[in-house]
Amino acid sequence: MLRISSLFVCFFLLFSNFAISEQLADGIAPEFAVGRSSKSLVKAKDFMIATANPHASKAGYAILRAGGNAVDAMVAVQLVLGLVEPQSSGLGGGAFLVYWDAATKKLTTFDGRETAPQAATSALFLDDEGNPLKFFDAVVGGRSVGTPGTVRLLHEVHKAHGKLAWKDVFAPAIELTKAGFEVSPRLNALISNSAETLYRYEATRHYFLSEEGVPLFPGTVIVNKPYGKTLKAIAEGGADAFYTGEIARDIVETVQKAEGNPGVLSLEDMANYKVIQREAVCANYRGNDICGMGPPSSGALTVGQILKMVEPYDLKTLGPSNPESWRIIGDASRLAFADRGRYMADSDFVKMPKGLLNEAYMQERSKLLGGTSALTKDEVSPGNPPSDHALLFSDDEAIELPSTSHFSIVDKEGNVVSMTTTIENGFGSRLMVRGFLLNNELTDFSFRPERNGKPIANRVEPGKRPRSSMSPTIIMRDGKPYMAIGSPGGSRIIGYVAKTIIAHLDWGMDVQSAIDLPHLVNRFGTYDVEAGTSAEQFIPALEAMGFKVKARGLNSGLHGIVITKNGLEGGADPRREGLVSGK
Numbered sequence: 211m212l213r214i215s216s217l218f219v220c221f222f223l224l225f226s227n228f229a230i231s232e233q234l235a236d237g238i239a240p241e242f243a244v245g246r247s248s249k250s251l252v253k254a255k256d257f258m259i260a261t262a263n264p265h266a267s268k269a270g271y272a273i274l275r276a277g278g279n280a281v282d283a284m285v286a287v288q289l290v291l292g293l294v295e296p297q298s299s300g301l302g303g304g305a306f307l308v309y310w311d312a313a314t315k316k317l318t319t320f321d322g323r324e325t326a327p328q329a330a331t332s333a334l335f336l337d338d339e340g341n342p343l344k345f346f347d348a349v350v351g352g353r354s355v356g357t358p359g360t361v362r363l364l365h366e367v368h369k370a371h372g373k374l375a376w377k378d379v380f381a382p383a384i385e386l387t388k389a390g391f392e393v394s395p396r397l398n399a400l401i402s403n404s405a406e407t408l409y410r411y412e413a414t415r416h417y418f419l420s421e422e423g424v425p426l427f428p429g430t431v432i433v434n435k436p437y438g439k440t441l442k443a444i445a446e447g448g449a450d451a452f453y454t455g456e457i458a459r460d461i462v463e464t465v466q467k468a469e470g471n472p473g474v475l476s477l478e479d480m481a482n483y484k485v486i487q488r489e490a491v492c493a494n495y496r497g498n499d500i501c502g503m504g505p506p507s508s509g510a511l512t513v514g515q516i517l518k519m520v521e522p523y524d525l526k527t528l529g530p531s532n533p534e535s536w537r538i539i540g541d542a543s544r545l546a547f548a549d550r551g552r553y554m555a556d557s558d559f560v561k562m563p564k565g566l567l568n569e570a571y572m573q574e575r576s577k578l579l580g581g582t583s584a585l586t587k588d589e590v591s592p593g594n595p596p597s598d599h600a601l602l603f604s605d606d607e608a609i610e611l612p613s614t615s616h617f618s619i620v621d622k623e624g625n626v627v628s629m630t631t632t633i634e635n636g637f638g639s640r641l642m643v644r645g646f647l648l649n650n651e652l653t654d655f656s657f658r659p660e661r662n663g664k665p666i667a668n669r670v671e672p673g674k675r676p677r678s679s680m681s682p683t684i685i686m687r688d689g690k691p692y693m694a695i696g697s698p699g700g701s702r703i704i705g706y707v708a709k710t711i712i713a714h715l716d717w718g719m720d721v722q723s724a725i726d727l728p729h730l731v732n733r734f735g736t737y738d739v740e741a742g743t744s745a746e747q748f749i750p751a752l753e754a755m756g757f758k759v760k761a762r763g764l765n766s767g768l769h770g771i772v773i774t775k776n777g778l779e780g781g782a783d784p785r786r787e788g789l790v791s792g793k
């Protein structure tokens with residue numbers, strides 16, 4: 211990698227050192243140091259793309275303009291995101307795609323989730339005494355690295371649905387590896403916040419920091435030649451060039467030899483990786499089918515449960531300014547998270563109850579929201595969804611921190627891509643190979659395999675996929691795609707997506723205003739209210755209802771497109787640096 215330093219090097223060194231220590235000392239999530247920008251609704255007739263980074267949106271736009279379709283643009287966008295937003299997603303990670311194919315009029319999903327290596331055991335994240343490791347002791351190093359799925363997903367879906375030649379969709383990303391791109395303020399802030407762990411491994415340190423540990427300053431131009439070489443190899447050799455041969459060998463060696471925390475990923479795990487096409491999971495909400503990713507993601511089921519539980523309540527009349535709306539949404543979310551923690555995991559390994567979205571079950575759960583105050587801790591417990599087997603699981607305790615990226619694309623044929631993509635934690639395992647970072651997705655498993663003699667559904671098992679919260683969504687109306695939406699944000703993704711859907715469908719906000727609307731997210735009891743926004747006005751009322759409330763930064767990255775009768779409308783999250791473009 212070459213760096214072309216910007217001006218004021220001395221100032222940069224001073225400023226950056228100050229920034230690192232201040233942010234670490236305060237424990238400020240770096241995203242909030244960057245702040246909110248103001249974004250306007252974008253309209254277009256033919257095609258549209260909404261991603262978390264302007265370079266990625268421009269790459270997708272160029273492909274769509276050149277006659278490519280949404281799947282061609284998806285590949286180009288992901289390859290660029292892996293370069294300019296390396297902390298969030300990339301070749302070393304996994305992804306879920308919800309896809310509407312205009313020609314066959316079919317909605318489907320592709321599961322490119324990372325998998326646990328065959329040598330992984332349920333004790334992977336336990337210490338010698340059988341106690342769970344501290345989160346970052348597990349994350350940083352080879353132990354947390356699952357077999358990456360993104361490259362196989364891109365290639366398989368492109369083979370089936372792409373229009374341009376595979377090689378051609380690599381052009382924008384390869385070009386950018388040569389021309390270089392400027393480190394954004396956001397990337398700088400994120401590097402600063404993770405500087406200590408990024409310093410640990412040589413290749414990663416060399417890429418993101420100076421020898422003294424100073425993060426790349428905003429405006430520094432990065433030229434990532436190793437990434438360019440990796441892309442060329444995959445452009446020429448397809449996904450096999452990644453999953454077998456030199457690249458796979460380097461990945462496996464880096465994981466197995468990670469100093470202090472080696473992992474067990476093998477060449478066989480790489481060679482045997484499979485993308486799984488799955489049926490979309492849909493919940494009908496006020497006449498719309500809200501469709502998304504089923505297990506191993508908890509996304510569609512949990513978003514669906516929240517919506518089904520609030521459906522009997524007249525949110526439209528209550529409106530977004532009434533704390534009563536947020537009581538209902540917040541407690542619906544807590545109930546949904548109780549089911550998620552007990553029952554949801556990779557259903558190829560764990561027998562999940564069939565009736566998590568069953569109408570009668572949802573109506574029964576919804577009645578719990580009929581009071582006027584917050585549910586007590588005891589009232590928020592998993593329900594008894596219809597099932598064809600005994601439900602013997604204990605509650606999960608996986609920790610999921612905000613990370614990840616979401617993009618939405620609609621092309622002029624009407625194909626729709628809604629893809630959420632990740633390397634899990636910001637900067638993943640902190641291991642870097644050939645210009646990209648490796649994931650730490652295995653820490654999305656529960657570290658404990660069992661509790662009180664009962665197995666935890668989301669425990670580590672060889673070949674299993676860790677439970678996700680990623681919620682790439684396509685809303686169907688009258689059998690046609692109506693909206694594509696999704697977000698990063700760890701397990702808060704679910705709340706961000708549910709809120710945006712409610713804001714659009716119940717409160718009539720356009721997609722940009724629905725994304726902008728300040729977040730209130732409740733997963734496990736504490737009501738997170740977006741700090742520095744008008745949502746703080748609800749704090750006294752929510753506290754009076756009995757909620758424990760915390761104002762904090764809530765760094766979603768919602769990127770959505772609505773397909774109206776008059777054309778396309780897109781929104782990008784003001785909390786990140788994303789861009790909507792279209793024609």
Ligand code: GLY
Nearest residue numbers: 634678679680700
């Ligand atoms: N690692 C983020 C998620 O899968 O939900």
